[in-house]
Amino acid sequence: MTDLADVLATVRDRVDPDPEERARLAAVVDRLTERVREALAELPVDARVLQVGSTARGTWLAGDRDIDLFVSFPTDLDRERLEQYGLEVGHAALPEGHEEYAEHPYVKGEFEGFEVDLVPCYDVESAAGIRSAVDRTPFHNAYLRDRLTDDLAADARLFKAFLKGVGAYGSDLKTRGFSGYLTELLVLEYGGFEAVVEAAADWHPPVRLDPESHGETEFDDPLVVVDPTDPNRNVAAVLSAENVARLQHYARELLERPRLELFEPREPTALSQTGVREHFDRRETAPVALVFDAPDVVDDQLYPQLRRSLDGVGSELERRGFAAVRSATFAADRAVLFLELAAAELPAVERHEGPPIHVRDHAEGFFEAYEDDEEVYGPFLDGDRYVVERERDYASAVEFLESDAVFDVALGAHVERVMERDGYEVLAGKAVAELATEFGEQFARYFDPRP
């Protein structure tokens, strides 16, 4: 039995940046800021350069090499000009950089071994007056910087390391986990890492925290942390119920059986085709998969679309009698909607209930519609209703998936476009295991699922 204090001491050793790393980072940020200021001097506008993010607040994990610099332009600049100036400054400061796109385009590039994001924003007066989400970041940064003591910053690092270890860190829409800002706010609110963990272990969602006691809005989320800089925003809006539960599960694990591995992300060994086939054999399910080229969009668009598509296909299959034991979506160069069905073939007939006899108009309409239909069994009575057994549209899940009817379900827009334009492949049974060559690691997680 390891002691919690020992485990945390070891993690602190790993994640606390040493003085040399801090000094080096500070020097790099200074040099970079200077380059940006020089580039700004060429422009007919005044702008401030702000360092934001975890490296600005001392909450980065040792070895992280991300620098976020925001260039804050006056609010009377029009948006087009802001984007143009932002990119000009970015390319001047980071000549090797490339453009990316969040709320507006910005430049990302390497500088002296660090990954730099150089993002233009508006210098608004308060977070309530923002023009785009990035304008909020400086307010978040200022709020935390004023309140995080060195001890609290150290505990924020611990909490981040823990959330990374258990797979709940990151507010991207693939993960739907805890953002850096949320992580630090929780440490601030509860007063330290252990306090957060003890509280989370006992949470009864929905949990609502409001550090500035100024919240004005009800939110329908399992965890609500009212943004200290904006009373109408839930900082945890993106967080899934599953990641709240994940934190709760591992918080209890940490308290009951403290161990280092909880701070170490799991990296499962990819399953081979044979490995996947062995699981199918053992589970005796009827696997099917829809495979298509991954739409060329950012992950924050891709994963929500894949999940929506999987939901759409899964519910329509279930409505048609093909219930899934479990399902998942994978993405790499190709994307996969994977469902393990209980049965891939069903009877040719299905029960179709009509109205109760006493609803005379409907009942007569139903009876007349089917009474001379040679294709159906019935109409007959079951209790007080008419029932027929009619031919199923699709007695085979694969036939359904290969048909145009699959486009009638709610697919993600880009997923639908790619499937329509470039086609898609339907795999069934053991053939699904072929996907292991591209998705071996995803299959490994699927067949060794943990909290």
Next chain:
Amino acid sequence: MTDLADVLATVRDRVDPDPEERARLAAVVDRLTERVREALAELPVDARVLQVGSTARGTWLAGDRDIDLFVSFPTDLDRERLEQYGLEVGHAALPEGHEEYAEHPYVKGEFEGFEVDLVPCYDVESAAGIRSAVDRTPFHNAYLRDRLTDDLAADARLFKAFLKGVGAYGSDLKTRGFSGYLTELLVLEYGGFEAVVEAAADWHPPVRLDPESHGETEFDDPLVVVDPTDPNRNVAAVLSAENVARLQHYARELLERPRLELFEPREPTALSQTGVREHFDRRETAPVALVFDAPDVVDDQLYPQLRRSLDGVGSELERRGFAAVRSATFAADRAVLFLELAAAELPAVERHEGPPIHVRDHAEGFFEAYEDDEEVYGPFLDGDRYVVERERDYASAVEFLESDAVFDVALGAHVERVMERDGYEVLAGKAVAELATEFGEQFARYFDPRP
């Protein structure tokens, strides 16, 4: 298009007994009554002889050859003596007769070509004071005899013929249809056959009728006809919702497309084994059947028990993932619980949901119960809950039916006894068609179901 009046005239012709039949019946009843009186004269007790039933009220269908004579003993006679005297009189009047058992034993036998029931009862003062259900019959008889005019009696015959034609006549527990008494009360209440049919076509169950406006009890039945001789009894208690719906359906048919065949019971041609197999092929279902010797009990016990057993087996199969498209029970020398399943084989694993994470005690208990179990997949998170995929107890419906677990479901007591004592056979797939040699007619009705 045939006219309703023409159809009814033809049916009247068929079912109205002619004067010769009436005279012959009256004479036979007189002679039989005399024999009963003679037998009674030998006994140290006074008793009345009453003719009851449809032949007593002129509501029998031409050709029916049932005579019901009740022997009404004084209420101070003890029950043992009543039974003894009843049987003595019965055997004296019907020397070829045999004993049957309803509420108490009675003698049934042939007399001059008629089927005679000779039933002892108590001469109670009112229907509220009855000692057994048979004591009520004389009151029913008197009530109707006083009110049924010749025209109403003729309409009661029409209604009976109609209910027989559509398969809804008979208050036995196999049919759960309309009793003779209920049929006649409805004609009396609505004022004639056509009035009943028009009303029934528009019924919105629950329908409550109370001819004597003296009802004191709420009943949870689709049709309630408060017994004119007993304010606490629903004459239609045995009637199933399906037979109410059946009357409604065929009432509309008769009004919209009057035709003689509605008065002619359907007698389907038995299906051969090949015929049954063809239906299985077309339907692509997974048929299974439990076959055992029919318990040696009267039909009024047998059919409720078979239905209860089928319900028990069907719901347990469904709970285990084996849903049925349809099911039925058949009885002859052997009895059958027959289910057409959507699938007879399921995956080896099944999803098993644990508690939500926030219910800490239960959640921890669930997690600990499974975390070291090599046989399960998980525990993992699905939303805010733990889930495992564990091995199904029965991945095959046949394995379940062949196992002792089948005795854990709610079977009828006699069914369970026979299955345990003498064993039972499980048939699956095409082999079920072998039952056509014994149950060809039942299969014919099953595969050509009508209202």
